[in-house]
Amino acid sequence: MASRGESLVRQLALLLEMAGARPRTWAAGVVAASVILALLDTAGVAAMIPLMQLVSGADPDSGALAVIADLAGTTDPAALIPIVALGITVLFIVKSIAAMAFRWWLLGRTSQVSALVGTELLHRYLLAPYAAHRQRRLSEVYRNIGEASTQGASVLMTTLSIVTDGLTLIAIVAVLAITSPLVTLMTVVLFGAGVLGLQLSLRRMQSRIGEETAESNLQAWSYMMPALDGFREARLTSSTEVFVDGFRAAKLRNVEAGRRLAIVSELPRYALEIGFVIMIAAISLLLFTSGNSTQALTVLGVFAAASLRGLPILNRVAGSFAVVRAGRVGLRIVTDSVAQLEAEGRHDDTPGRSEPYRGDIVLSDVSYTFPDADVPVLDGISLRIPENATTAFVGASGAGKTTLLDLVLGLLEPTAGSIECGGRPINEDLTGWYAGLGVVPQDVFVINASLAANVAFGIPEGEINRARVQEVLAIARLAGMVDALPAGVDTLLGERGTRLSGGQRQRLGLARALYRRPSVLVLDEATSALDNETEREITEALAALAGDLTILIVAHRLSTVRDADNLVLLKDGHLEAQGRFADLREASPDFARLVALGELR
Numbered sequence: 001m002a003s004r005g006e007s008l009v010r011q012l013a014l015l016l017e018m019a020g021a022r023p024r025t026w027a028a029g030v031v032a033a034s035v036i037l038a039l040l041d042t043a044g045v046a047a048m049i050p051l052m053q054l055v056s057g058a059d060p061d062s063g064a065l066a067v068i069a070d071l072a073g074t075t076d077p078a079a080l081i082p083i084v085a086l087g088i089t090v091l092f093i094v095k096s097i098a099a100m101a102f103r104w105w106l107l108g109r110t111s112q113v114s115a116l117v118g119t120e121l122l123h124r125y126l127l128a129p130y131a132a133h134r135q136r137r138l139s140e141v142y143r144n145i146g147e148a149s150t151q152g153a154s155v156l157m158t159t160l161s162i163v164t165d166g167l168t169l170i171a172i173v174a175v176l177a178i179t180s181p182l183v184t185l186m187t188v189v190l191f192g193a194g195v196l197g198l199q200l201s202l203r204r205m206q207s208r209i210g211e212e213t214a215e216s217n218l219q220a221w222s223y224m225m226p227a228l229d230g231f232r233e234a235r236l237t238s239s240t241e242v243f244v245d246g247f248r249a250a251k252l253r254n255v256e257a258g259r260r261l262a263i264v265s266e267l268p269r270y271a272l273e274i275g276f277v278i279m280i281a282a283i284s285l286l287l288f289t290s291g292n293s294t295q296a297l298t299v300l301g302v303f304a305a306a307s308l309r310g311l312p313i314l315n316r317v318a319g320s321f322a323v324v325r326a327g328r329v330g331l332r333i334v335t336d337s338v339a340q341l342e343a344e345g346r347h348d349d350t351p352g353r354s355e356p357y358r359g360d361i362v363l364s365d366v367s368y369t370f371p372d373a374d375v376p377v378l379d380g381i382s383l384r385i386p387e388n389a390t391t392a393f394v395g396a397s398g399a400g401k402t403t404l405l406d407l408v409l410g411l412l413e414p415t416a417g418s419i420e421c422g423g424r425p426i427n428e429d430l431t432g433w434y435a436g437l438g439v440v441p442q443d444v445f446v447i448n449a450s451l452a453a454n455v456a457f458g459i460p461e462g463e464i465n466r467a468r469v470q471e472v473l474a475i476a477r478l479a480g481m482v483d484a485l486p487a488g489v490d491t492l493l494g495e496r497g498t499r500l501s502g503g504q505r506q507r508l509g510l511a512r513a514l515y516r517r518p519s520v521l522v523l524d525e526a527t528s529a530l531d532n533e534t535e536r537e538i539t540e541a542l543a544a545l546a547g548d549l550t551i552l553i554v555a556h557r558l559s560t561v562r563d564a565d566n567l568v569l570l571k572d573g574h575l576e577a578q579g580r581f582a583d584l585r586e587a588s589p590d591f592a593r594l595v596a597l598g599e600l601r
Contacts, residue, residue, distance in 0.1 A: 068084060143217050227244070367381070454493055
């Protein structure tokens with residue numbers, strides 16, 4: 001995990017790397033643009049010196065005024081003042097246009113960084129090991145991809161703004177130091193001490209506000225997700241108000257934190273404005289008591305002009321520190337998440353170039369222990385699953401059926417033993433292994449798209465093989481449903497498949513699994529919630545596929561697997577017995593008890 005003390009520079013560099021940028025090149029471009037803007041600002045302030053000299057009646061025959069007089073061809077102040085004023089105006093117009101152009105560029109780049117960092121974080125989460133994914137809080141994942149990534153990009157932009165403003169302030173101070181070193185020193189000490197004191201006194205409060213913002217965002221997600229994903233349960237249990245109240249409280253906490261941050265960010269501005277008035281009074285007193293009035297007026301005019309330009313910048317810098325401190329919480333969340341994901345490892349989703357997997361699936365002394373457990377959930381499983389045969393895994397709840405299936409699918413990696421297909425380890429080319437799998441889960445996920453897009457899940461619309469869609473829908477006994485839909489396979493199914501019954505969803509899952517022409521078809525409790533008629537239709541569809549595919553079934557309802565070629569009985573993580581249905585019922589009291597409980601005759 002990334003340390004809380006990790007440098008801001010390193011965190012921002014990681015952010016840029018995630019967005020596909022080269023941190024050094026990117027920063028060099030920003031600094032170069034900042035230097036140009038600072039020089040333009042300096043030129044504008046420096047040009048005030050000859051103007052104030054002319055206004056105060058200085059002799060135009062020496063110094064910068066002499067150069068201007070030579071270029072203008074006159075020493076008449078009435079002619080020189082408009083020329084110098086025009087030059088200053090042009091400088092400030094050029095500087096303003098350049099500043100807006102730079103701001104436009106910077107906003108675009110940092111906004112891109114925010115979007116790309118969120119995208120890259122999502123990509124890394126999706127390529128994380130399945131075992132790690134199972135242990136995550138989805139509300140935290142959503143918070144990290146959304147608000148935390150945005151906060152991180154905000155810190156990047158604000159930090160760059162501080163650099164730009166800081167260079168401008170240094171340039172202005174340099175001009176003032178040339179005009180009057182003593183007054184400049186006094187000004188720097190006064191404002192420097194004020195800004196430093198304010199920042200030291202506010203830093204802990206700003207960090208606490210950042211922590212509260214991140215925590216309230218997480219709480220808001222924690223209430224919103226179950227309320228929407230569990231809409232049916234929330235309605236039937238009359239618990240809607242509980243989720244709404246929790247969400248409201250979290251959002252109000254977030255708003256209150258934002259209000260406090262806004263006030264804390266503005267406090268330095270008011271303090272600096274008071275300091276500005278005191279400074280002008282002190283400079284006036286110092287100048288008019290220690291020098292001639294003409295020189296004092298020139299210096300005072302230059303300092304006033306510099307203050308009008310520098311004070312807003314100083315205010316912005318002071319406020320920016322508050323944004324950076326509060327936003328670093330989100331930045332730290334992103335960098336910590338990246339460090340955790342890197343430590344967990346990353347799935348390679350690149351298609352392999354090896355030959356497709358074919359042959360028997362062989363498990364050799366396979367064991368598995370969950371990372372947060374001490375006792376193995378599976379222990380010493382050795383099993384051969386014949387190619388193009390139907391094998392069913394049965395047993396009481398907690399026997400390890402689903403875990404064994406996840407191991408065979410390659411979602412989990414055995415803590416001991418090996419799994420091979422046709423003599424090749426399946427983890428030798430997991431992407432190639434996945435390419436030959438078709439899986440029908442207990443709860444089929446339906447996207448808000450057409451029936452065709454749901455069957456060809458994950459395939460771009462323009463690449464869908466519509467003939468294949470029709471073919472697998474017929475195999476899954478859904479041709480009649482398609483004929484009844486208003487737009488056939490182009491009918492939108494609605495969010496979470498609200499158009500479909502439970503049985504239709506399961507048959508859609510079967511059609512989806514078959515679309516990619518798998519060599520291994522897996523049904524994970526796919527018939528557990530179905531009525532007898534729908535179960536019979538799916539069983540008939542599977543019977544028609546028997547002999548052409550390796551079919552693996554996990555089932556509680558033994559009627560689904562009655563005709564399987566081989567039943568594997570698991571008990572307490574061990575392989576208890578295996579055989580055909582009738583043989584297993586005769587040989588195993590445990591299986592006979594399961595049959596009796598299922599009221600099978």
